[in-house]
Amino acid sequence: MNQTPTSTGRRNPIQSFLPNQFSSRRSSTISSSSTNSPSSSQGSNLNRFFPSKDPQSWNRFGNEKSKTYEIPNNNNNVIGNRSKFFGSGADPSNHPSSSSSSSSVIFGSKRESAGSGSESVSKVDVLERPRDRTRYEEVSNSSLAFLFSEIVKYTQDRVSGISDLERRLSLLGYHVGSRLLNLTLHRQEMSNNPKQPKREVRLLPTLIWIHGTFWKSIFGKQADSLERSTEAGRGDEYMISTNNPTFSGSISVPKEMSQLSVEAFTAGIVEAALDGLGFPARVTAHTVPTQEHPNRTTILIKLDKSVMEREESFGS
Amino acid sequence: MSSLWIINKAGGLIYQAEHFTHPDPSVGRLSSNEYLVLAGTLHGIHAITSKLSPLQQHSKVNDTGLESLEADGFSLRVMVTLTGEFKREGEACSSSNLSLPSSSLPLPGTKFVLLTQPSHPRQATILQKCYEIYSDLVMKNPFYTSEMPIRVEAFDRAIESLLKR
Structure with missing residues (x-):
């Protein structure tokens, strides 16, 4: 996690409420819990599981996930705190999904920023600007x-x-x-x-x-x-x-x-x-x-x- | 004396505010139904007047139709917002970014109608201000559904202080 804390931080509150975050999280859930799946890429897993729209299966996977999913290095703490926080407030049906979604958001944005860094340097994204130089920037x-x-x-x-x-x-x-x-x-x-x-x-x-x-x-x-x-x-x-x-x-x-x-x-x-x-x-x-x-x-x-x-x- | 109407894209009256003292409160008031009919009629007249010019087919500019109406006792001014959809020479040209279904008929924008005493000097400015207030207090309000009657307290207050000035 070499990324600056602000850029992930600013994304999260919005992203974790987007429905498609939930689906991508689900796909990673499934890929880690199904043992007989071949070593295919995440993308194909996503396609394979996207059609299943049965909310009960989602919940089941979500529950399993908290056991199977392992988060590397010291980000454990951050994610743990956050999911606890979610759990205290959110309603029960959302609980498992939101706790795990926050982890996938962090990973998702990390991947994304790594890619964008190597591809183009033409225009700096609002979220990627240097942290302390935006102090006097204003939002309309x-x-x-x-x-x-x-x-x-x-x-x-x-x-x-x-x-x-x-x-x-x-x-x-x-x-x-x-x-x-x-x-x-x-x-x-x-x-x-x-x-x-x-x-x-x-x-x-x-x-x-x-x-x-x-x-x-x-x-x-x-x-x-x-x-x-x-x-x-x-x-x-x-x-x-x-x-x-x-x-x-x-x-x-x-x-x-x-x-x-x-x-x-x-x-x-x-x-x-x-x-x-x-x-x-x-x-x-x-x-x-x-x-x-x-x-x-x-x-x-x-x-x-x-x-x-x-x-x-x-x-x- | 001034009175403001806002007519939505379909020709329905969604806002009407009167800010003047009636000489005789017992007579002359129209019912809300009558106002609806009047607004619908004005909408229709506006659509007709925008088609009247024989050169319209060839002109590059869209004819915006009726802009003002002068009478002995009052003066009426219409401002149409640019959020409508126009069709010009076969090509579908929309001035709005909304993905409205393109029909063969032009879909006008929202109309702001101001009724004042004759020879009021600042009609256009007031209408512009009304539009500004409308976009600030109505369109940014999450409790307002677009194209529906406007019941927004802050908007009422702002319009009142504008029209009474």
Whole structure:
């Protein structure tokens, strides 16, 4: 795995939701579990098994696979973590397939990039640009809006209710967030003091960092406010509010779904960041419209009990 | 006084907003059904006017049909988006990237119709702005199905603030 982490990282959240990834994974499953197959190439296996569209057989292969498939070298850890994460959230029918699909995506993109490197050097793919030189590159808001709109539509077709939809969006955001966290931290350390990297361990500086620096690296500007809940017994709740959130800028949720906040995606990003920094929390998004800002959204962070206990033991 | 209609490709009225004070609220209001009929008629008239020019067969430019209608009491302006499909001299030429089935009839784009008092100076600009808002708030909204009636709160708000200015 000599590939840069960012390029695989950026591909995964999208690719693992594409149906054809599932089929290619299935073919590799089968080739490793069927003993009497001749040493044919993967391509022919794929053709041979593609017609079988019986979902039960898919599931069976998927289950077998987790036993038979062996992942070489130190990527074991990464994949293990990821599939555990999938397993905790996804519904049971998808579970085996998604856990194994993430592994095949990694392998798939590795092969692909090796091929493209030798074939042509004419134009550098967006995903293959040098990691730290793209720091100030910006993405068109319109394209992002269309992409996110399709993500919402796609997800909406595959869920049973609003809370399920929010959970899925948050899950997608989590994938994005864990990568963004690594990228942002890395860039920060490289530009500040590469010899002595430093990380916040206290809660408040961490939250301020997320509200400020982290937000700025994702959305180009800081969040508008960071507050702590003043209600008694809810001292573990913090709120980050934005007046004009990026993702819901062009989305207005119909009345019958007023509970939904598509910013659940952002909540997922924040949750991943907090998780990665060692502050596990439950993060949700709520739309709190005001007269001037009809899209104003509050990201509610409810920190884990262990975090609050640790904070207390540190003292003030 | 200004009123905006949006007519979809098939001639159905998918949006209608009125932003002016009626002198007498008890009379003069049309029912939503009557509006639908009017919009359908306008769609038909527009299709006819785009065929009227005798030189149309030979001209390189597509005739876009009715653009404005002036009357004593009001002025009507039509803007057609370029998302329709046109057929020119036997070759199928589509201005949109959508893979719509090519028919022998030209399929016009979405029509934005603005009704104002006569000699309103900024009709074309307002229509352009409406189109901009439409593409920002309606087409990027995952809860909107294209060609269907527009029920998007943010769009209502934006159009209102535009037309009331």
